[in-house]
Amino acid sequence: MADNYNPFSNLEDKFKATQNKKKPQKEKTPIDFKKYTKSFIAIFIMFVVVVIAFANIYVVKEGEFKVVRQFGEIKDVKHTPGLHMKIPFIQSVTTVPKYQMNYKLSEAEINTKDKRRIIIDNFAVWRVVNAKEMISNAGSLINAGSRMEEFIYSVVRSELGQLNYNEIINDENSSRGSLNDQITTHVNELLQKDKYGIEVIDVRIKRTDLPEENEQSVYNEMISERQSIAQKFLSTGDADKRRIEADTDRQVREMLATAKKEAAMIAAEGDAEAAKIYNESFSKDPEFYSLYRTLESYKRTIGEDSMIIIPSDSPYAKILSGYLE
Structure with a gap:
């Protein structure tokens, strides 16, 4: 056996023969992007339109107003729950609450009818009933609350100025119960007159205190x-x-x-x-009557220790002795 013998020579020849029989690869043709340009543009435009449409859809929830503005001017106020749409880039939407809100008023000092100074602490329950009027005349929710506070302070000072101090602090006084209703009614009249678009549900006097300098004297x-x-x-x-x-x-x-x-x-x-x-x-028997009268006289004259001295032959003595004839 020769020294250069290769046992795998047959396998190598077969592999080379198999490689020579493979088909030659085809050359890849480049993609023509110009052909799909219009499709890409159409898809992009549709995507932009959908995004803009979704971006300009707004939801009106229960308990709120949606105010639609166009260049700063109020065009519409939506208050019915549901989906609505605004004009893109031209209109804007702001939210105004429709539910009841609490408002804590600042403490204020007033004079009563009997010339006493007291410090009162009130709170109010209020809501927006006309968002367009509220924005047009007050500008914002904060400004509307400030105007309401001014009216409440004015009415409270006027109403309490007509009462004595004891009438205000006396819980048994019937006028204290109706005082809150009177204040609420007068404040709403002022708000409606100026068309602020808000309504006061209730005004309550939470606390009445005396200034520290005259508190003790008033208590005395x-x-x-x-x-x-x-x-x-x-x-x-x-x-x-x-x-x-x-x-x-x-x-x-x-x-x-x-x-x-x-x-x-x-x-x-x-x-x-x-x-x-x-x-x-006695008229029927005079003698019996005489005897009866005599016996009655004995009862009045004779006692246990009585001593009577009379003649023995007197009628009075005979009867005592039992002799009746």
């Missing part, structure tokens, strides 16, 4: 007034007590006098009837 005066009222009640009660007692004593005396009068009349009638019966009975 209140204590003095309460003591005076208590003394007045005590005096009235004492007077009523004496009047009732005198009236009761008078009624008792009248009842006793009437009873005694009736008793005397009944006793007199009884004595008269008894005398009549006695007379009728």
